[in-house]
Amino acid sequence: MxxxxxxALLKAGLTGQRGWERAWRDPEPKKSYDIVIIGGGGHGLxxxxxxxxxxxxxxxxxxxxxxxxxGNTGRNTTIVRSNYRQKPLHDLFDFALDLWEEMSDALxxxxxxxxxxxxxxxxxxxxxxxxxxxxxxxxxxxIDAELLTRAxxxxxxxxxxxxxxxxxxxxxxxxxxxxxxxxHDAIAWGYARAADALGVDVIQKxxxxxxxxxxxxxxxxxxxxxxxxxxxxxxCVAGNSGPVAALAGLxxxxxxxxxxxxxxxxVKPMIxxxxxxxxLHCYISQSDKGGIVLGGDPDHFPSYxxxxxxxxxxxxxxxxxxLVPALSRLRMVRCWAGTTDMSFDGSPIxxxxxxxxxxxxxGWCYGGFKATPASGWCYAxxxxxxxxxxxxxxxxxxxFARGATIDxxxxxxxxxxx
Numbered sequence: 292m293x294x295x296x297x298x299a300l301l302k303a304g305l306t307g308q309r310g311w312e313r314a315w316r317d318p319e320p321k322k323s324y325d326i327v328i329i330g331g332g333g334h335g336l337x338x339x340x341x342x343x344x345x346x347x348x349x350x351x352x353x354x355x356x357x358x359x360x361x362g363n364t365g366r367n368t369t370i371v372r373s374n375y376r377q378k379p380l381h382d383l384f385d386f387a388l389d390l391w392e393e394m395s396d397a398l399x400x401x402x403x404x405x406x407x408x409x410x411x412x413x414x415x416x417x418x419x420x421x422x423x424x425x426x427x428x429x430x431x432x433x434i435d436a437e438l439l440t441r442a443x444x445x446x447x448x449x450x451x452x453x454x455x456x457x458x459x460x461x462x463x464x465x466x467x468x469x470x471x472x473x474x475h476d477a478i479a480w481g482y483a484r485a486a487d488a489l490g491v492d493v494i495q496k497x498x499x500x501x502x503x504x505x506x507x508x509x510x511x512x513x514x515x516x517x518x519x520x521x522x523x524x525x526x527c528v529a530g531n532s533g534p535v536a537a538l539a540g541l542x543x544x545x546x547x548x549x550x551x552x553x554x555x556x557x558v559k560p561m562i563x564x565x566x567x568x569x570x571l572h573c574y575i576s577q578s579d580k581g582g583i584v585l586g587g588d589p590d591h592f593p594s595y596x597x598x599x600x601x602x603x604x605x606x607x608x609x610x611x612x613x614l615v616p617a618l619s620r621l622r623m624v625r626c627w628a629g630t631t632d633m634s635f636d637g638s639p640i641x642x643x644x645x646x647x648x649x650x651x652x653x654g655w656c657y658g659g660f661k662a663t664p665a666s667g668w669c670y671a672x673x674x675x676x677x678x679x680x681x682x683x684x685x686x687x688x689x690x691f692a693r694g695a696t697i698d699x700x701x702x703x704x705x706x707x708x709x
Contacts, residue, residue: 314480314483314484314487315359315483315484315486315487315488315493316487316492316493317495318492318493318494319494319516320352320354320492320494320497320514320516320517320519321352321492321519322518322519322520323511323519323520323521324350324351324352324492324519324520324521324522325348325350325351325521325522325523326342326348326350326351326352326521326522326523326524326525326674326675327351327352327354327511327512327519327521327523327524327525328351328352328353328354328524328525328527328674329354329499329512329524329525329526329527329528329535330353330354330355330362330526330527330528330529331353331354331355331357331359331362331479331483331493331494331495332355332360332362332363332364332479332527332528332529333364333475333478333479333482333659333660333663333667334527334529334652334659334662334663334666334667334670335353335355335525335527335528335652335667336353336359336479336482336483336486336493336667337478337482337663337664337666337667337668337670337671338525338527338652338666338667338670338671338674339351339353339482339486339491339493339667339671340398340482340485340486340489340491340667340671341667341668341671341672342491342671342674342675343486343489343490343491344485344489345668345671345672345675346671346672346675346676348675349489349490349491350490351486351490351491351492352491352492352493352494352519352521353483353486353491353492353493353494354494354497354498354499354512354514354519355493355494355495355496355497356496356497356498356499356515357495357496358495358496359479359480359483359493359495360475360476360479360480362528362529362629363529363530363629363630363631363659364475364476364478364479364660365475365476365479366475366552366597366627366628366629367475367552367629367659367660368552368574368576368584368585368586368660369472369473369474369475369576369578369584369660370409370470370471370472370565370567370574370576370660370661371387371388371391371404371409371470371471371472371473371660371661372384372388372409372467372470372471372565372661373385373387373388373434373467373469373470373661374409374411374425374429374434374436374465374467374470375425375699376424376425376428376429376699377428377697377698377699378428378432379638379682379685379686379697380638380658380697380699381428381429381432381434382432382682383662383665383669383682383683383686384658384661384662384665385432385434386665386668386682387661387662387663387664387665387666388469388470388661390664390665390668391404391473391664392404392406392469394473394478394481394664395481397485398481398482398484398485399485400477400480400481400484400485401474401477402473402474402477402478402481403472403473403474403477403579404471404472404473405471405472405473405579406468406469406470406471407470407471407472407563407564407565407576408447408466408467408468408470408471408564408565409466409467409470409471409564409565409567410439410444410447410448410464410465410466410564410565410566410567411425411464411465411466411567411568411569412444412451412459412461412463412464412566412567412568412569412614413461413462413463413464413465413569413570414459414460414461414462414568414569414570414571415460415462415570416462418462418569418570419438419462419463421569422438422463422464422465422569423438423465425465426438426465429467434467435467435468435469436465436466436467437465437466437467437468438463438464438465439463439464439465439466440463441453441461441462441463443463443464444461444463444464445461447464447466447564448562448564448566448615450561450562450615450616450617451566451614451615452613452614452615452616457613458613459568459570459571459610459613459614465569466564470565471564471565472565472576472578474579475660478660478663482667494516496515496516497514497515497516498514498515499512499513499514499535499538500513500514500515500538501513501538502524502538502539502649503518503520507647508646508647508648508649509521509524509539509646509647509648509649510648511524512524521648522648523648523649523650523674523677524648524649524650525650525651525652525670525674526644526649526650526651526652526653527652527653527670528653529629529630529631529632529653529655529659530547530595530629530630530631530632531547531595531630532545532547532632532651532653532654533545533546533547533632536644536651539644539646539649540646541644541645541646541649543640543651543653543654544634544635544640544654544691545632545633545634545635545640545653545654546593546632546633547593547594547595547630547631547632547633548589548590548591548592548593548594548630548631548633549589549590549594549595549596549597549598549600549628549629549630549631550586550589550590550628550629550630550631550657551586551587551589551590551599551600551603551604551607551626551627551628552584552585552586552626552627552628552629553584553585553586553604553607553608553623553625553626554578554582554583554584554585554623554624554625554626555582555583555585555618555621555622555623555624556582556621556622556624557578557580557581557582558581558582558583558621559581560577560581561577561583561617562575562576562577562583562615563577564576566614566615568610568614571587571610571614572587572588573585573586573587573607573610573611573614574586574587575611575614575615575618582624583611583618583621585607585608585611585618586607587603587606587607587610587611588603588606588607589603589631589633590603594630595630596628596630597627597628597629597630598628599626599627599628600628604623604626608623631655631656631657631659632653632654632655632656632659633654633656634653634654634656635691635696636690636691636696636697636698637656637697637698637699638654638656638686638696638697638698638699639652639653639654639655639656639658639659639662639666639686640652640653640654640686640687640688641666641669641670641673641679641680641683641686641687642673642679642683642686642687642688642689643673643677643679643688644688645688650670650673650674651688652666652670665682668680669682669683670683685697
């Protein structure tokens with residue numbers, strides 16, 4: 292990696308980065324690759340990186356219909372944690388958390404991982420029982436989880452409304468101190484640059500419009516930049532998994548729902564942990580730039596529209612203000628939406644598909660960002676070997692037919708999809 296002096300950085304900043312070297316190449320697509328990954332978000336780029344780094348494969352292309360970081364990777368609320376109750380989920384996400392902790396060094400790129408803690412609030416005796424059960428399940432597998440009393444929560448986050456007659460009274464909480472946040476677009480940039488340095492072709496503005504079939508298996512993709520042959524093809528397109536799979540004649544057990552997020556004007560540090568709610572689908576954190584980032588429920592109807600829905604804005608703001616009244620004095624400066632794959636049990640699909648040579652990484656619901664490195668690692672294993680990684684084995688496509696669903700109740704799975 293080339294290093295720049297402080298003077299060179301200042302000059303670049305004042306001249307609009309004229310003369311700045313590209314972070315990764317802008318190659319023309321080749322006629323064929325060993326593996327083609329559809330989708331240049333965090334998961335697709337992480338997969339390509341681990342294919343090259345871990346498995347030694349180089350003849351790989353990542354096809355992105357827009358630009359790197361322009362999809363769901365740049366449209367989330369940056370939360371990183373592994374405190375899921377079900378073993379298949381917390382094992383996978385805790386492996387991701389291990390990778391998050393070393394990612395900046397591994398990629399030689401600051402992804403701004405901040406282990407500030409991820410706190411679930413309990414608002415009733417029932418909530419606290421559920422949090423205790425989750426904490427016990429985590430501790431039994433050696434994953435950090437600490438049940439907090441009401442007084443401990445108040446000491447940790449003094450700005451919470453701890454009044455007995457609060458709209459959402461707080462009885463205690465469960466914290467994972469290793470959890471926190473990371474910079475979403477930095478993940479895409481870091482993996483793109485690292486994969487490119489290992490010889491992966493990261494190809495932007497290259498939309499897949501169809502699949503080529505030979506002898507009952509996929510043999511390539513049809514794109515807006517011409518046909519590309521491939522030995523194996525991975526679908527890794529977040530909220531667009533259904534439409535892309537449909538190009539191969541497949542119907543997935545997935546719906547696309549819009550999930551909004553919001554940010555306020557920047558203020559001095561006031562919230563130094565991630566706040567989430569066991570009963571509400573509400574989460575609050577403060578970004579490195581000072582804005583308060585918050586989010587809530589999805590729109591609860593299928594949609595591919597990446598735009599706001601006023602009732603959701605009102606609900607998320609009302610819940611956040613009820614939890615932290617001081618937020619009522621801040622101005623909201625921006626809202627945005629991402630399109631999420633909602634699987635029918637709320638858990639991801641990392642698996643070969645019924646069409647030979649075609650593989651899926653999707654159905655992440657609300658958990659896609661935090662899973663990025665583990666998802667890429669396991670998906671790379673699948674694409675390189677044809678076999679599922681042990682951590683990803685429970686998330687096979689056929690689990691719905693086998694009745695082996697993984698339903699993590701209480702973390703935001705839509706009621707109509709359970």
